Amino acid sequence: MLISTWEWIRLFGFLAYFYFTISVIFGLLRKSSFVKAHKNLIYHIHQNAGWLGLVTVIGHMLVLIIDHYEPFNLGEILIPFSAEYESLPSALGTIAFYLFLMVIMSSDLWMRTMNRSLWKKLHFLVLPAWVLSLAHGVLIGTDSENTFVIMFYVASGGGILLILMVRTISQLKNKGNISTSHNH
Numbered sequence: 001m002l003i004s005t006w007e008w009i010r011l012f013g014f015l016a017y018f019y020f021t022i023s024v025i026f027g028l029l030r031k032s033s034f035v036k037a038h039k040n041l042i043y044h045i046h047q048n049a050g051w052l053g054l055v056t057v058i059g060h061m062l063v064l065i066i067d068h069y070e071p072f073n074l075g076e077i078l079i080p081f082s083a084e085y086e087s088l089p090s091a092l093g094t095i096a097f098y099l100f101l102m103v104i105m106s107s108d109l110w111m112r113t114m115n116r117s118l119w120k121k122l123h124f125l126v127l128p129a130w131v132l133s134l135a136h137g138v139l140i141g142t143d144s145e146n147t148f149v150i151m152f153y154v155a156s157g158g159g160i161l162l163i164l165m166v167r168t169i170s171q172l173k174n175k176g177n178i179s180t181s182h183n184h
């Protein structure tokens, strides 16, 4: 094989983190006024990147089971804090996986049958899930000292923070406009 199973694990891990980041960014952008013209495209990218993230993270977990260098069994992957290798960072990955899984399942499979405000609350669990996946990658990472990888984490983290700030400011502004228009 061209690359070892341990390298496949890291490749799938980075891909999963990349896709989830893209999905979160495009999800946060959906309400922004200057991209309203491309609403459908943004929605498709948001949804497909989420699914690609889920598929690649399952690949990440499957290769961990096949790998013999630092063997994981199914229980260690699925039960937080049961892994012998890097117990805390591994647990953060497992919890992030469950949160992403719940958000994607509730959106694509159960959304029509679910109460909308409950769905929305569940959907915002994606933010702690994303933070946990970033902490998992940074803490467990063989590659966390690689300049390129650090730039990747800083750019993705900074991007999400920036969009969250812009979104919050524009929401506050909208609320301000509504209450001043009510006062007139």
Ligand code: HEM
Pocket (backbone or CB within 6 Å): 009, 010, 012, 013, 014, 015, 016, 017, 020, 057, 060, 061, 064, 072, 076, 077, 078, 083, 085, 090, 091, 093, 094, 095, 096, 097, 100, 133, 136, 137, 138, 140, 141, 142, 143, 144, 149
């Ligand atoms: C949403 C879920 C997950 C994401 C986004 C994710 C992401 C990542 C990333 C980006 C890396 C590369 C770190 C590096 O090489 O510097 C990585 C490595 C790793 N992950 Fe995950 N992961 C997730 C779930 C899991 C789960 C559930 C486990 C198992 C309990 C796990 C175990 C590992 C291990 C053992 C490594 C190898 C670390 C190394 O190269 O030293 N991950 N993961």
